[in-house]
Amino acid sequence: NAGVTQTPKFQVLKTGQSMTLQCAQDMNHEYMSWYRQDPGMGLRLIHYSVGAGITDQGEVPNGYNVSRSTTEDFPLRLLSAAPSQTSVYFCASSYNPGQPQHFGDGTRLSIL
Amino acid sequence: GQNIDQPTEMTATEGAIVQINCTYQTSGFNGLFWYQQHAGEAPTFLSYNVLDGLEEKGRFSSFLSRSKGYSYLLLKELQMKDSASYLCAVRDQSRDYKLSFGAGTTVTVRA
Numbered sequence: 001n002a003g004v005t006q007t008p009k010f011q012v013l014k015t016g017q018s019m020t021l022q023c024a025q026d027m028n029h030e031y032m033s034w035y036r037q038d039p040g041m042g043l044r045l046i047h048y049s050v051g052a053g054i055t056d057q058g059e060v061p062n063g064y065n066v067s068r069s070t071t072e073d074f075p076l077r078l079l080s081a082a083p084s085q086t087s088v089y090f091c092a093s094s095y096n097p098g099q100p101q102h103f104g105d106g107t108r109l110s111i112l
Numbered sequence: 113g114q115n116i117d118q119p120t121e122m123t124a125t126e127g128a129i130v131q132i133n134c135t136y137q138t139s140g141f142n143g144l145f146w147y148q149q150h151a152g153e154a155p156t157f158l159s160y161n162v163l164d165g166l167e168e169k170g171r172f173s174s175f176l177s178r179s180k181g182y183s184y185l186l187l188k189e190l191q192m193k194d195s196a197s198y199l200c201a202v203r204d205q206s207r208d209y210k211l212s213f214g215a216g217t218t219v220t221v222r223a
Contacts, residue, residue, distance in 0.1 A: 035213075042116075042199065043155070043213040058210065090154060097209035100145060100157035 002026050006091050006104035013081045013111050021076040021107050023091030031094045032074040033058070033101070034066065036087040043090065049074055050097070081111045116214035118200050123220045124190055132185045132198050132217045140206030146174050146185045147199040149216065155199055159185070187219070195221045 007022045025032065033048035035058075045058030049068040063085060065077040074093075078085060088108050092101035115137040124130040136144070143162040147155035159167055161176035161183060173186040187194055197216040203209055 040120075040215055042215040043201075045210055045212075048210065056208070059212075097211075098143065098203065100160060101211070103154035103156070105154050 004091055004093055004102050004104035006089075006107050008107060009105065010108045011110070013078075013109065015081060015083060015111060017078075017081050019078050019081065021078075021089055021091075021109070023074045023076065023104060024072050025074075025091075025093040025102070026072065027093065027102065028071060029093035029095055029102075030071065031097050031099075031101075032068070033092050034064070034074070034076045035090045035092065036060065036085075037090060037106075038087050046076065046089075078109075083111045085109065086111045116200055116202055116212060118198075118214040118217045120215070121218045121220070123222060126190055126192060126221055126223050128190050130187045130190060130219060132187070132200075132219070134183045134185070134200035134214055136181050136183075136200070136202045136214075138181070138202055138204045138206070138212075140204045141178055141181075141202065142205040142209060143203040144174075144176055144183050145201040145203070145211065146183075147201065149197045149199060151196070158198075190221045192221050192223070195219060 004025045030051045034046040035043040047066040049055045088106050091104040094101045117135045146158040149155040159174040166175045171188045176183045197218045199216045200214040201211045
């Protein structure tokens with residue numbers, strides 16, 4: 001049972017670099033979302049998707065792009081990394097927004 | 113956004129009971145979730161309340177009062193492995209059913 005798989009687990013970037021965080025789930029979940037977690041602030045929603053071909057913005061979308069070409073995959077792109085984007089990123093999925101979400105193990109990203 | 117408040121930290125002794133409170137303000141409440149997160153790991157689902165009252169699941173119980181905008185998570189017979197952060201999350205139908213999370217309560221269980 002793979003569940004929600006995130007890669008990479010750790011990454012260090014320089015300011016201005018771009019990168020894609022990968023997220024895949026094998027549970028046939030329609031609803032997928034990306035969060036960032038910073039000390040003292042809880043999980044904040046970046047982008048989410050209610051199904052293939054449909055994405056929408058969360059609370060903190062600036063500097064990030066997403067796409068959902070398949071049900072399984074929901075990659076998060078950092079367009080031009082900034083130190084303020086240093087964080088732990090979690091991908092989550094569920095059958096619909098009302099169901100409990102399954103989280104991936106996270107990507108720990110540092111921007112220098 | 114949502115205003116969700118939880119205490120930052122709590123400490124309790126092994127075998128004891130701890131109650132973690134969560135208060136929220138929302139215009140379209142549509143459910144409240146509790147997640148457990150061990151340090152360096154992913155959050156995992158603990159409980160869900162959408163109607164008033166108590167939901168019991170083994171050593172863990174969760175209570176909801178919609179009129180008061182209040183929930184609590186009760187951890188009984190504390191074990192060392194219960195040392196973790198506990199996240200309260202509220203679903204709001206006025207915000208397309210998106211979840212908003214509190215900052216989390218770190219519980220430390222001492223022997």
